[in-house]
Amino acid sequence: MQIRPAPPARDDRGDYMHQIQKRDLDYWTSHSLSICVILFNPDSGDIAWQWASAVSGNDRNEERWLLTVPASNVMDASARLSFEEAIQANPQMLLRSALAVDRALMERISDHGALFIWDEWGDSSPMFRNLRVFLDKDEPEIQVDYRIRAHDLHELMVQLFPWASYSYAEPINEYSGKVAVHVLEVQVRPEALAYLEAEEFLEAGYPEEQDPPSPETEDYMTDEEEAAFWQSRRASRGSAEPEN
Numbered sequence: 163m164q165i166r167p168a169p170p171a172r173d174d175r176g177d178y179m180h181q182i183q184k185r186d187l188d189y190w191t192s193h194s195l196s197i198c199v200i201l202f203n204p205d206s207g208d209i210a211w212q213w214a215s216a217v218s219g220n221d222r223n224e225e226r227w228l229l230t231v232p233a234s235n236v237m238d239a240s241a242r243l244s245f246e247e248a249i250q251a252n253p254q255m256l257l258r259s260a261l262a263v264d265r266a267l268m269e270r271i272s273d274h275g276a277l278f279i280w281d282e283w284g285d286s287s288p289m290f291r292n293l294r295v296f297l298d299k300d301e302p303e304i305q306v307d308y309r310i311r312a313h314d315l316h317e318l319m320v321q322l323f324p325w326a327s328y329s330y331a332e333p334i335n336e337y338s339g340k341v342a343v344h345v346l347e348v349q350v351r352p353e354a355l356a357y358l359e360a361e362e363f364l365e366a367g368y369p370e371e372q373d374p375p376s377p378e379t380e381d382y383m384t385d386e387e388e389a390a391f392w393q394s395r396r397a398s399r400g401s402a403e404p405e406n
Contacts, residue, residue: 165200167204173230178231180199180231182229187227191214195262210233210235210236211231212231214229260325261324264323268358276295278319278348279293282342284340287311290315291310292305293305315344330344330345
């Protein structure tokens with residue numbers, strides 16, 4: 163989701179006319195997930211939405227494009243049906259989306275793995291926060307301040323990183339009596355590695371290969387063998403001729 167302030171310009175129907183820069187549009191169209199633009203009007207408190215794919219423009223090289231955001235597309239409970247219709251939510255599609263989104267991360271850790279460190283807050287309804295991902299350095303290369311409630315960490319890892327297999331690198335440590343620290347050693351699953359190989363194959367295209375030779379019959383003779391055969395026949399005929 164891209165959240166933007168609502169522009170003052172509207173058309174005759176009251177729909178917002180939101181300008182989008184070309185670099186933003188190029189990024190959105192190359193993304194593996196659907197992009198939704200959300201406009202917030204601080205004066206009225208209204209929130210309207212529209213899919214980025216609805217952008218209009220005559221020339222792909224234009225620097226600015228126009229996205230019409232209908233005023234009727236209000237971001238409230240009634241918008242749920244529109245999102246459910248537009249987004250494939252079956253488990254297979256969600257898994258494919260997770261692999262596509264985390265492809266760069268999977269490629270980074272496919273050879274050596276990584277350490278994931280989570281902070282767990284609370285007891286009865288734990289909240290998992292502050293994910294740090296360590297690769298080859300002492301400082302985390304990725305840090306996300308998640309604030310997600312889950313029954314346990316395994317449920318969260320399966321939801322966020324279904325491509326990963328993990329184990330505990332250290333015992334769970336607690337400090338301040340409130341926060342438990344989970345240190346996980348994460349590897350890329352073999353199935354996800356196969357996905358990476360398939361993506362590389364698709365991007366590289368079908369390799370240039372020669373047609374395979376057809377199987378040879380049992381009585382097949384090469385050109386050299388055939389020449390030697392006729393040479394031997396001529397030699398045998400010459401030796402059989404009577405002397406004068």
